[in-house]
Amino acid sequence: MGEVEEFARRLENYLRHGNPRGPKKSIPITQLSFCPLKLALSLRFDVRYFGTKNDGQILGTVLHAGLLNTIVDSWDYLRGNLTEKPLVEVPLQYELENGWVLSGRADLVVGKHVFEFKFLHEYPYEAIPESIEEIDEIPDDSVVKAYVEQLNAYLHVLPDVEVGHLWIFNRNSLVPWKKILVEKNGDMFDELLKRARRVVKLVEDLENGNVPDSFEPRFGWECRNCIYRPICPRS
Numbered sequence: 001m002g003e004v005e006e007f008a009r010r011l012e013n014y015l016r017h018g019n020p021r022g023p024k025k026s027i028p029i030t031q032l033s034f035c036p037l038k039l040a041l042s043l044r045f046d047v048r049y050f051g052t053k054n055d056g057q058i059l060g061t062v063l064h065a066g067l068l069n070t071i072v073d074s075w076d077y078l079r080g081n082l083t084e085k086p087l088v089e090v091p092l093q094y095e096l097e098n099g100w101v102l103s104g105r106a107d108l109v110v111g112k113h114v115f116e117f118k119f120l121h122e123y124p125y126e127a128i129p130e131s132i133e134e135i136d137e138i139p140d141d142s143v144v145k146a147y148v149e150q151l152n153a154y155l156h157v158l159p160d161v162e163v164g165h166l167w168i169f170n171r172n173s174l175v176p177w178k179k180i181l182v183e184k185n186g187d188m189f190d191e192l193l194k195r196a197r198r199v200v201k202l203v204e205d206l207e208n209g210n211v212p213d214s215f216e217p218r219f220g221w222e223c224r225n226c227i228y229r230p231i232c233p234r235s
Protein backbone atom coordinates (compact mmCIF):
# COMPACT_ATOMS: atom_id res chain seq x y z
CA MET A 1 0.00 0.00 0.00
CA GLY A 2 2.86 2.35 0.85
CA GLU A 3 3.87 2.89 -2.75
CA VAL A 4 0.34 3.98 -3.69
CA GLU A 5 0.09 6.62 -0.95
CA GLU A 6 2.51 9.02 -2.61
CA PHE A 7 0.63 8.63 -5.90
CA ALA A 8 -2.69 9.34 -4.10
CA ARG A 9 -1.18 12.38 -2.35
CA ARG A 10 0.11 13.81 -5.61
CA LEU A 11 -3.17 13.14 -7.42
CA GLU A 12 -5.10 14.86 -4.63
CA ASN A 13 -2.77 17.86 -4.80
CA TYR A 14 -3.14 17.97 -8.55
CA LEU A 15 -6.94 17.88 -8.38
CA ARG A 16 -7.08 20.37 -5.51
CA HIS A 17 -4.32 22.81 -6.50
CA GLY A 18 -3.51 21.99 -10.15
CA ASN A 19 -0.01 21.04 -8.98
CA PRO A 20 1.26 17.65 -7.69
CA ARG A 21 3.47 19.39 -5.07
CA GLY A 22 0.52 20.99 -3.31
CA PRO A 23 -0.32 24.71 -3.22
CA LYS A 24 1.81 26.31 -5.88
CA LYS A 25 5.24 27.06 -4.45
CA SER A 26 7.25 27.03 -7.63
CA ILE A 27 8.55 30.33 -9.04
CA PRO A 28 9.38 30.35 -12.77
CA ILE A 29 12.91 31.72 -13.28
CA THR A 30 11.79 33.29 -16.56
CA GLN A 31 9.48 35.67 -14.67
CA LEU A 32 11.78 36.63 -11.82
CA SER A 33 13.35 39.54 -13.64
CA PHE A 34 10.03 41.29 -14.16
CA CYS A 35 7.51 43.05 -11.88
CA PRO A 36 7.50 41.15 -8.54
CA LEU A 37 3.89 42.13 -7.84
CA LYS A 38 2.71 40.68 -11.16
CA LEU A 39 4.54 37.45 -10.40
CA ALA A 40 3.17 37.31 -6.84
CA LEU A 41 -0.38 37.84 -8.12
CA SER A 42 0.10 35.08 -10.72
CA LEU A 43 1.39 32.67 -8.06
CA ARG A 44 -1.33 33.55 -5.57
CA PHE A 45 -4.25 33.37 -7.99
CA ASP A 46 -2.84 30.83 -10.47
CA VAL A 47 -4.03 32.34 -13.76
CA ARG A 48 -2.81 29.59 -16.09
CA TYR A 49 -6.25 29.10 -17.55
CA PHE A 50 -6.94 32.74 -18.37
CA GLY A 51 -5.24 32.74 -21.77
CA THR A 52 -2.50 35.19 -20.81
CA LYS A 53 -0.43 34.44 -23.94
CA ASN A 54 -0.46 37.03 -26.68
CA ASP A 55 0.19 36.34 -30.40
CA GLY A 56 3.90 37.07 -30.02
CA GLN A 57 4.29 34.55 -27.20
CA ILE A 58 2.40 31.89 -29.14
CA LEU A 59 4.61 32.46 -32.19
CA GLY A 60 7.70 32.32 -29.95
CA THR A 61 6.55 28.96 -28.55
CA VAL A 62 6.10 27.54 -32.05
CA LEU A 63 9.47 28.87 -33.25
CA HIS A 64 11.17 27.42 -30.17
CA ALA A 65 9.68 23.99 -30.83
CA GLY A 66 10.66 24.16 -34.52
CA LEU A 67 14.24 25.23 -33.79
CA LEU A 68 14.76 22.60 -31.07
CA ASN A 69 13.36 19.84 -33.32
CA THR A 70 15.60 20.98 -36.18
CA ILE A 71 18.66 20.86 -33.91
CA VAL A 72 17.85 17.40 -32.53
CA ASP A 73 16.76 15.88 -35.86
CA SER A 74 19.78 17.21 -37.76
CA TRP A 75 22.37 16.97 -34.98
CA ASP A 76 24.70 14.72 -36.96
CA TYR A 77 24.95 17.40 -39.64
CA LEU A 78 24.94 20.41 -37.31
CA ARG A 79 27.17 19.33 -34.40
CA GLY A 80 30.46 20.58 -35.87
CA ASN A 81 33.14 20.04 -33.22
CA LEU A 82 30.69 19.32 -30.39
CA THR A 83 31.00 15.72 -29.24
CA GLU A 84 28.21 15.52 -26.65
CA LYS A 85 24.55 14.78 -27.34
CA PRO A 86 22.11 17.73 -27.38
CA LEU A 87 19.63 17.76 -24.48
CA VAL A 88 16.58 19.94 -25.01
CA GLU A 89 14.08 21.44 -22.57
CA VAL A 90 16.26 20.41 -19.63
CA PRO A 91 14.28 20.81 -16.37
CA LEU A 92 15.99 22.59 -13.49
CA GLN A 93 15.11 23.45 -9.93
CA TYR A 94 16.69 25.45 -7.10
CA GLU A 95 15.45 25.06 -3.51
CA LEU A 96 14.63 28.27 -1.63
CA GLU A 97 13.28 28.17 1.94
CA ASN A 98 9.99 26.74 3.29
CA GLY A 99 9.25 24.49 0.32
CA TRP A 100 9.60 27.23 -2.29
CA VAL A 101 11.57 26.37 -5.41
CA LEU A 102 12.78 28.24 -8.47
CA SER A 103 12.05 26.25 -11.59
CA GLY A 104 12.78 26.44 -15.28
CA ARG A 105 13.72 24.61 -18.44
CA ALA A 106 16.91 25.29 -20.35
CA ASP A 107 16.32 25.24 -24.10
CA LEU A 108 19.45 23.31 -25.00
CA VAL A 109 22.41 21.84 -23.13
CA VAL A 110 25.40 20.39 -24.96
CA GLY A 111 28.17 19.33 -22.58
CA LYS A 112 29.36 22.43 -20.71
CA HIS A 113 27.29 24.79 -22.89
CA VAL A 114 23.76 25.97 -22.10
CA PHE A 115 21.75 27.83 -24.74
CA GLU A 116 18.71 30.06 -24.43
CA PHE A 117 16.87 31.05 -27.61
CA LYS A 118 14.67 34.14 -27.80
CA PHE A 119 12.58 35.43 -30.68
CA LEU A 120 11.82 39.13 -30.87
CA HIS A 121 9.90 41.12 -33.41
CA GLU A 122 11.67 43.66 -35.53
CA TYR A 123 11.81 46.78 -33.37
CA PRO A 124 13.06 45.31 -30.04
CA TYR A 125 15.44 43.10 -32.05
CA GLU A 126 16.92 46.10 -33.85
CA ALA A 127 17.38 47.90 -30.52
CA ILE A 128 19.82 45.25 -29.23
CA PRO A 129 23.48 46.20 -29.66
CA GLU A 130 25.31 44.02 -32.19
CA SER A 131 27.83 42.82 -29.67
CA ILE A 132 27.62 42.86 -25.89
CA GLU A 133 30.59 42.03 -23.68
CA GLU A 134 29.21 43.20 -20.31
CA ILE A 135 25.71 43.38 -18.91
CA ASP A 136 26.33 47.08 -18.14
CA GLU A 137 26.34 47.73 -21.89
CA ILE A 138 22.71 46.65 -22.14
CA PRO A 139 20.27 49.57 -21.86
CA ASP A 140 18.43 49.55 -18.49
CA ASP A 141 14.98 49.18 -20.01
CA SER A 142 15.96 46.35 -22.37
CA VAL A 143 14.38 42.93 -21.96
CA VAL A 144 17.81 41.49 -22.81
CA LYS A 145 18.84 42.25 -19.22
CA ALA A 146 16.18 39.81 -18.04
CA TYR A 147 17.34 37.17 -20.53
CA VAL A 148 20.94 37.44 -19.30
CA GLU A 149 19.78 37.06 -15.67
CA GLN A 150 17.75 33.99 -16.62
CA LEU A 151 20.68 32.32 -18.36
CA ASN A 152 22.99 33.25 -15.49
CA ALA A 153 20.56 31.46 -13.12
CA TYR A 154 20.74 28.35 -15.32
CA LEU A 155 24.54 28.49 -15.09
CA HIS A 156 24.21 28.39 -11.29
CA VAL A 157 21.55 25.69 -11.09
CA LEU A 158 22.58 23.15 -13.75
CA PRO A 159 25.39 20.98 -12.40
CA ASP A 160 27.87 20.64 -15.27
CA VAL A 161 27.49 23.73 -17.42
CA GLU A 162 30.09 26.50 -17.59
CA VAL A 163 29.20 28.79 -20.47
CA GLY A 164 25.90 30.42 -21.40
CA HIS A 165 24.87 31.36 -24.94
CA LEU A 166 21.99 33.74 -25.42
CA TRP A 167 20.95 33.70 -29.07
CA ILE A 168 18.35 36.28 -30.02
CA PHE A 169 16.52 35.87 -33.30
CA ASN A 170 14.45 38.33 -35.27
CA ARG A 171 11.31 36.27 -35.63
CA ASN A 172 10.61 37.68 -39.10
CA SER A 173 13.90 36.66 -40.66
CA LEU A 174 15.69 34.29 -38.21
CA VAL A 175 19.09 34.70 -39.94
CA PRO A 176 21.45 36.24 -38.93
CA TRP A 177 20.88 36.25 -35.17
CA LYS A 178 22.60 38.05 -32.28
CA LYS A 179 24.84 35.90 -30.10
CA ILE A 180 25.59 36.99 -26.55
CA LEU A 181 28.05 35.08 -24.39
CA VAL A 182 27.02 34.90 -20.72
CA GLU A 183 29.54 34.06 -18.01
CA LYS A 184 28.67 32.97 -14.49
CA ASN A 185 28.08 36.01 -12.26
CA GLY A 186 27.52 35.30 -8.55
CA ASP A 187 26.37 38.82 -7.64
CA MET A 188 23.73 38.73 -10.35
CA PHE A 189 22.43 35.38 -9.10
CA ASP A 190 22.33 36.66 -5.48
CA GLU A 191 20.28 39.62 -6.69
CA LEU A 192 17.84 37.23 -8.42
CA LEU A 193 17.49 35.22 -5.20
CA LYS A 194 16.71 38.46 -3.33
CA ARG A 195 13.99 39.17 -5.87
CA ALA A 196 12.62 35.64 -5.38
CA ARG A 197 12.44 36.12 -1.60
CA ARG A 198 10.69 39.42 -2.11
CA VAL A 199 8.10 37.66 -4.30
CA VAL A 200 7.55 35.03 -1.58
CA LYS A 201 6.96 37.84 0.94
CA LEU A 202 4.48 39.50 -1.44
CA VAL A 203 2.58 36.21 -1.88
CA GLU A 204 2.35 35.92 1.91
CA ASP A 205 1.14 39.53 2.13
CA LEU A 206 -1.55 38.80 -0.46
CA GLU A 207 -2.60 35.70 1.48
CA ASN A 208 -3.03 37.91 4.54
CA GLY A 209 -5.14 40.37 2.57
CA ASN A 210 -2.44 43.05 2.28
CA VAL A 211 -1.74 44.55 -1.13
CA PRO A 212 1.15 47.00 -1.34
CA ASP A 213 -0.28 50.44 -2.13
CA SER A 214 2.57 51.75 -4.23
CA PHE A 215 4.58 49.64 -6.57
CA GLU A 216 7.22 50.19 -9.21
CA PRO A 217 7.62 47.57 -11.95
CA ARG A 218 11.17 46.70 -13.01
CA PHE A 219 10.88 47.93 -16.62
CA GLY A 220 8.99 50.99 -17.78
CA TRP A 221 6.93 49.06 -20.38
CA GLU A 222 5.68 46.27 -18.14
CA CYS A 223 2.35 47.74 -17.01
CA ARG A 224 1.21 48.22 -20.63
CA ASN A 225 1.00 44.44 -21.16
CA CYS A 226 -0.08 43.42 -17.68
CA ILE A 227 -3.39 41.60 -17.11
CA TYR A 228 -3.49 42.88 -13.51
CA ARG A 229 -3.85 46.54 -14.46
CA PRO A 230 -7.55 46.63 -13.45
CA ILE A 231 -6.74 45.58 -9.89
CA CYS A 232 -3.19 46.86 -9.46
CA PRO A 233 -2.83 49.69 -6.92
CA ARG A 234 -0.40 51.39 -9.32
CA SER A 235 -2.95 51.76 -12.14
Ligand code: SF4
Binding pocket: 035, 036, 037, 038, 215, 216, 217, 222, 223, 226, 227, 228, 229, 232, 233, 234, 235
Ligand atom coordinates in the same frame (compact mmCIF):
# COMPACT_ATOMS: atom_id res chain seq x y z
S1 SF4 B 1 0.17 46.80 -13.55
FE1 SF4 B 1 2.39 47.20 -13.47
S2 SF4 B 1 2.92 47.42 -11.27
FE2 SF4 B 1 0.88 46.43 -11.42
S3 SF4 B 1 1.30 44.24 -11.34
FE3 SF4 B 1 1.19 44.81 -13.48
S4 SF4 B 1 3.30 45.26 -14.07
FE4 SF4 B 1 3.23 45.26 -11.84
